Amino acid sequence: MSFLVGVDIGGTSVKLGLIQYGETFKVVKQSSIPTQAEDPANVLVERISKAVKELVESAGNPAVEGIGVGCPGLVDPWAGIVRTSPNLKNMPGFELQKTLSQCTGLPVAVQNDANAAVLGEWLFSPHSRNVRNMVLITLGTGVGGGVVCDSHLLVGAANAATELGHVKVEYTNGALCACGKRGCLEAYAGLAGIRRIANELIASGIPTTLKAGNGLTTKDIAIAAGAGDEVGKRTFYEVGKYLGRGIAICLETFNPEKVLLGGGASAAIDFMMPGINAALDECSSFTFIREMCKIERSAFPDDINVIGAAAVYLNSQRN
Numbered sequence: 467m468s469f470l471v472g473v474d475i476g477g478t479s480v481k482l483g484l485i486q487y488g489e490t491f492k493v494v495k496q497s498s499i500p501t502q503a504e505d506p507a508n509v510l511v512e513r514i515s516k517a518v519k520e521l522v523e524s525a526g527n528p529a530v531e532g533i534g535v536g537c538p539g540l541v542d543p544w545a546g547i548v549r550t551s552p553n554l555k556n557m558p559g560f561e562l563q564k565t566l567s568q569c570t571g572l573p574v575a576v577q578n579d580a581n582a583a584v585l586g587e588w589l590f591s592p593h594s595r596n597v598r599n600m601v602l603i604t605l606g607t608g609v610g611g612g613v614v615c616d617s618h619l620l621v622g623a624a625n626a627a628t629e630l631g632h633v634k635v636e637y638t639n640g641a642l643c644a645c646g647k648r649g650c651l652e653a654y655a656g657l658a659g660i661r662r663i664a665n666e667l668i669a670s671g672i673p674t675t676l677k678a679g680n681g682l683t684t685k686d687i688a689i690a691a692g693a694g695d696e697v698g699k700r701t702f703y704e705v706g707k708y709l710g711r712g713i714a715i716c717l718e719t720f721n722p723e724k725v726l727l728g729g730g731a732s733a734a735i736d737f738m739m740p741g742i743n744a745a746l747d748e749c750s751s752f753t754f755i756r757e758m759c760k761i762e763r764s765a766f767p768d769d770i771n772v773i774g775a776a777a778v779y780l781n782s783q784r785n
């Protein structure tokens with residue numbers, strides 16, 4: 467049995483997980499501490515280090531091989547630092563990998579959180595054994611992407627490749643994205659985009675149990691869809707259509723064996739599949755590429771952040 471610790475540093479909380487892998491894979495134990503992003507970076511890292519020690523102790527002190535860290539924003543895994551991160555203002559430029567390693571006495575590897583997520587699926591999901599090419603699209607507040615291609619995480623020149631949330635899926639009057647451009651996948655399949663589509667359908671007068679407004683969540687819409695609500699179902703059909711356009715680009719670029727959907731909205735995959743398939747009928751050029759690709763929900767929809775973070779360390783030892 468081998469053990470890893472995964473640390474997912476988010477804007478509001480840091481999630482930690484002790485992962486066992488080898489013959490059996492499981493998340494042995496998890497914990498969480500507030501990020502308090504206003505803290506100096508060294509203070510935050512000291513608190514993370516303490517939380518790692520407490521987590522490992524609480525599980526009977528198994529020998530941990532290393533710590534993997536997932537973090538939003540532009541991460542430099544070679545230098546072990548965060549270059550830019552919108553919700554972690556004190557982290558850019560700080561020697562995250564080196565400092566956490568010194569504090570814990572364990573080797574550390576860092577990676578962007580969306581890249582971490584695809585590594586978690588690829589290295590640990592029992593459904594992904596022998597898969598050499600996979601795409602993970604995470605549907606949350608934003609839309610993230612990670613790609614494993616020919617059995618390697620695809621990172622690009624600055625570890626900034628595969629920003630699939632900003633692949634363009636609408637060129638005519640595209641919706642405004644948080645990045646400032648129009649027509650990005652995130653503007654249709656991120657939380658704000660899904661909410662906008664639902665609100666437009668409610669405003670069009672279709673009878674619904676959903677209440678329009680900024681409080682609408684993807685969970686509300688999914689529950690309504692599950693109960694047969696027309697606006698709920700049509701919202702996810704529309705979201706699926708745009709996702710399908712993004713997936714078509716991925717099929718032709720990466721020829722993946724799998725495209726996985728993660729994040730909260732992936733719970734509504736059954737309602738999105740008709741839209742995804744309609745878009746693929748329209749946009750996917752090569753039948754054999756489409757037919758060899760399975761589109762599924764993530765195997766770890768709830769724990770992918772810490773599992774992915776742990777996988778970052780394991781992957782760093784493969785290269």
Ligand SMILES: [Zn+2]
Pocket residue numbers: 631632643644645646647650652
């Ligand atoms: Zn964008």
